[in-house]
Every structure is written in C-alpha cells, then in structure tokens.
Amino acid sequence: MLLFNMFGVITIFALFAVFDRGCWATSYRFPDNFLFGSATSAYQIEGAWNESGKGESTWDRHTHTHPEMIIDGSNGDIACDSYHKYEEDIQLLKYLGVDFYRFSLSWTRIFPSGFPDDINYEGINHYNKILNLLVANNITAMVTLFHWDLPQGLMAVGGMLNPRFVTFYTEYARTAFEHFGDRVQYWLTFNEPFQTCVFAYGDLMLAPALGISGIADYLCGHNLLKAHAAVYRLYNTTYKPKYKGKIGISISAEWLEANNTNEEAAAERIRQFWYGMYLHPVFSSKGDYPDVVKEYVAYHSSLEGYKQSRLPQFTEDEINYIKGTYDFMGLNHYSTYLASDAPSSSLETSYYNDYQVSLSSTGDSVANDPNSLIEVRHIFYLFPLV
Numbered sequence: 001m002l003l004f005n006m007f008g009v010i011t012i013f014a015l016f017a018v019f020d021r022g023c024w025a026t027s028y029r030f031p032d033n034f035l036f037g038s039a040t041s042a043y044q045i046e047g048a049w050n051e052s053g054k055g056e057s058t059w060d061r062h063t064h065t066h067p068e069m070i071i072d073g074s075n076g077d078i079a080c081d082s083y084h085k086y087e088e089d090i091q092l093l094k095y096l097g098v099d100f101y102r103f104s105l106s107w108t109r110i111f112p113s114g115f116p117d118d119i120n121y122e123g124i125n126h127y128n129k130i131l132n133l134l135v136a137n138n139i140t141a142m143v144t145l146f147h148w149d150l151p152q153g154l155m156a157v158g159g160m161l162n163p164r165f166v167t168f169y170t171e172y173a174r175t176a177f178e179h180f181g182d183r184v185q186y187w188l189t190f191n192e193p194f195q196t197c198v199f200a201y202g203d204l205m206l207a208p209a210l211g212i213s214g215i216a217d218y219l220c221g222h223n224l225l226k227a228h229a230a231v232y233r234l235y236n237t238t239y240k241p242k243y244k245g246k247i248g249i250s251i252s253a254e255w256l257e258a259n260n261t262n263e264e265a266a267a268e269r270i271r272q273f274w275y276g277m278y279l280h281p282v283f284s285s286k287g288d289y290p291d292v293v294k295e296y297v298a299y300h301s302s303l304e305g306y307k308q309s310r311l312p313q314f315t316e317d318e319i320n321y322i323k324g325t326y327d328f329m330g331l332n333h334y335s336t337y338l339a340s341d342a343p344s345s346s347l348e349t350s351y352y353n354d355y356q357v358s359l360s361s362t363g364d365s366v367a368n369d370p371n372s373l374i375e376v377r378h379i380f381y382l383f384p385l386v
C-alpha cells in the first residue's frame with residue numbers, strides 16, 4: 001500500500017450521526033437518510049503525476065527527493081492509475097452500492113504552478129468527466145478542495161506559511177466552484193488541519209516535511225483557518241444561492257481518554273491541541289483558539305525565551321470572520337489513546353512539548369491493546385450534518 005493509512009484509503013463515511021455507547025442491538029438500523037460512501041484523495045489514487053499539463057506538487061517532490069522517508073520507498077507516480085481508470089473506478093463504486101463518493105481535486109492539475117494565472121483545461125476536463133459519470137450513476141459527489149498535495153510552485157514561496165496562501169487558495173477554490181459547482185452538493189475546504197500542519201510543517205511525517213515544530217505548525221494552522229473562512233464565505237455568498245450545496249471542513253479527532261481519573265485535564269488539554277485548535281475558531285460561539293491552547297503556548301514560549309507567544313493571534317475582526325463558517329462538520333476518526341499528565345522542564349521549542357501530555361503509545365492505538373478494549377467503544381460516525 002502506498003504511503004500509509006493517514007490518507008484513509010477506503011473510508012466509509014456517513015452523513016448523519018448515529019452514536020451509541022453500548023452494544024449494537026439487533027433491532028438497530030441506520031436511518032433512511034443515512035448515506036454510505038467511499039473516499040479517496042488525488043495523490044493517493046490518480047497517478048499520472050506529470051501528464052496532461054499537471055504541475056508538480058509537494059508530494060511529488062517529496063517522494064522523488066526523499067524516498068527514504070516513505071516506508072517502502074514508493075511514490076504516487078502511478079498509484080491506482082485512477083487518472084486513466086476513473087471509468088472503471090466509478091463502475092466499482094456503483095457495484096459497491098455507495099450513495100456518495102468523496103474525492104479530492106489535484107490543485108496542480110488545475111493550476112500547474114499553484115498561482116492562479118495559468119489554468120490547465122485538461123485538468124478541468126478530467127474532473128468534468130468524473131462528475132458527469134457520477135451524475136449518470138446517481139452517485140453524489142463530495143469534493144475535497146485540498147487534501148495535502150500543495151503545488152510545489154507555492155511551496156517555493158513558503159506554501160501555507162505565507163499569508164498570501166489565503167489568496168491563492170481562494171482563487172483556486174473559485175475556479176473549482178465556477179466549473180464544478182453545478183454538480184457538487186458537498187464541498188470540503190481542507191482535509192485534517194492537524195495532519196496538514198503538524199505532521200507536514202512541524203514534523204517530518206508528511207510532505208513537505210519541514211520539521212519546524214512549535215512554529216511552522218502554528219503558522220500553517222493560522223493561515224489554513226483564514227483560508228477556510230475566506231472560501232466558505234465565497235461559496236456562501238456567490239455559489240450557494242445558485243447551487244444550494246453545502247460546505248464544511250473535515251477534522252480528524254482521535255479519542256483521547258484520561259489514563260487515570262485525576263488526568264482528565266490532561267486529556268482535555270491534548271484534545272484542545274489536536275483538534276480544538278481548529279474546531280473552536282470555526283464552530284464555537286466565542287470563536288478564536290481555545291483558552292488552554294493560548295495559555296500553554298504562551299507560557300512555554302516565555303520559558304523558552306520568546307518575547308511573544310509562538311501561537312499567532314487573531315484580531316477581533318479575524319475571530320468574527322472565521323466564526324460560524326460551516327454548513328456541516330466533517331469528522332474523521334481513526335483511533336483512541338490514553339493521555340497522561342507529563343510535566344517536562346525541557347526548553348526545546350516543540351509543539352509536542354507545549355501540551356505537556358504523554359500518550360499510551362505513539363504508534364499503536366489502544367484499539368490494538370486487548371487489555372484496553374473498553375476504550376474502543378468510543379466510536380464516532382462521520383459527517384454529522386446540521
């Protein structure tokens with residue numbers, strides 16, 4: 001398998017939430033309006049990385065220049081070859097009986113450099129063919145605008161760390177709404193902000209693997225939230241009245257359970273760092289980052305000798321601009337971990353140091369621990385709609 005499961009190969013999504021803490025009774029059934037679907041991302045499946053006018057993305061660059069950072073040295077040059085085999089893939093979706101198909105657009109197929117001046121109509125035509133075929137097969141399209149394959153041309157100017165990212169991303173989104181809006185009922189602005197920013201800019205796990213922890217991850221998240229809000233507002237104002245679609249953001253939330261009863265605050269703190277940081281500014285009535293995140297980053301920044309918090313601040317106007325920019329919340333869930341308080345006196349600048357929590361394990365989830373089965377009951381179904 002190419003890369004690893006963070007891309008969510010075949011994920012079953014559902015558009016309405018069903019939550020249960022106990023056993024499944026045999027009489028339980030999914031409501032009639034519960035939709036089942038399947039999901040992919042462009043880099044993961046398309047291949048044809050340098051065909052039909054497509055530009056280079058950060059994932060192309062990363063896997064070509066650092067194959068040692070991919071577990072088996074493979075790359076997405078060909079992947080599932082879905083760029084050529086999309087007809088067969090849609091037949092498979094039909095055979096599977098899905099209600100909807102979630103897939104992402106490759107930004108560099110549409111704007112090869114990332115800058116919004118050189119549209120590539122071969123890319124537009126490709127997605128038109130997919131959308132038309134989905135319509136013909138009665139499969140609802142759910143489109144992710146950005147699923148990690150940032151144009152390398154934008155990376156050259158700092159990628160998501162550059163405040164102008166907001167403008168370039170908005171122009172790309174506008175182009176997608178213009179060309180595809182009539183056939184797309186559900187849009188997602190970003191897939192998984194935490195993974196996008198912490199694993200790719202703060203850490204070395206995902207492209208572009210900058211590894212500037214405690215700084216780049218926060219800058220990325222800050223611009224991502226502004227870009228999300230700008231694109232939500234663009235759609236809400238200009239396209240929703242015409243097309244009646246919905247637009248949201250998809251956030252990955254692992255369940256983080258207190259290891260001991262006196263460690264509930266630690267569990268809550270890491271929840272706020274992992275996903276509250278992206279949920280609170282958009283979905284809460286107050287807006288802005290969660291207080292505990294602001295406090296902890298400010299405190300550790302000052303201990304380390306920074307004169308200001310490493311967490312950027314939103315202005316009052318920005319808080320209001322970002323707040324409420326959703327029609328639904330996308331929730332991706334993979335696993336569960338146990339959280340423990342882990343006070344550390346380390347003065348190393350690091351996102352992981354900011355929250356002062358340790359987890360049951362970094363690689364294996366509680367789900368793999370037969371002694372911890374009780375925790376696995378925390379199962380989320382995805383995409384509860386408003």
Ligand SMILES: *[C@@H]1O[C@H](CO)[C@@H](O)[C@H](O)[C@H]1NC(C)=O
Nearest residue numbers: 048049050051052076077078
């Ligand atoms: C595209 O990339 C492949 C390697 O995946 C290479 O063999 C081929 O020459 C490239 N084509 C172009 C037009 O650059």
Ligand SMILES: *[C@@H]1O[C@H](CO)[C@@H](O)[C@H](O)[C@H]1NC(C)=O
Nearest residue numbers: 035098099100137138139140
């Ligand atoms: C199209 O799909 C919807 C559910 O996704 C279903 O209710 C409807 O019956 C389908 N229509 C046809 C013509 O298959």
Ligand SMILES: *[C@@H]1O[C@H](CO)[C@@H](O)[C@H](O)[C@H]1NC(C)=O
Nearest residue numbers: 232233236237323324325326
């Ligand atoms: C979205 O548009 C509706 C209808 O015009 C408006 O009431 C709402 O405030 C808008 N949402 C945001 C966050 O701007």
Ligand SMILES: *[C@@H]1O[C@H](CO)[C@@H](O)[C@H](O)[C@H]1NC(C)=O
Nearest residue numbers: 259260338340358359360361
């Ligand atoms: C969780 O708590 C148990 C018992 O108190 C302890 O042995 C274990 O080390 C803790 N786990 C972590 C990750 O701190």
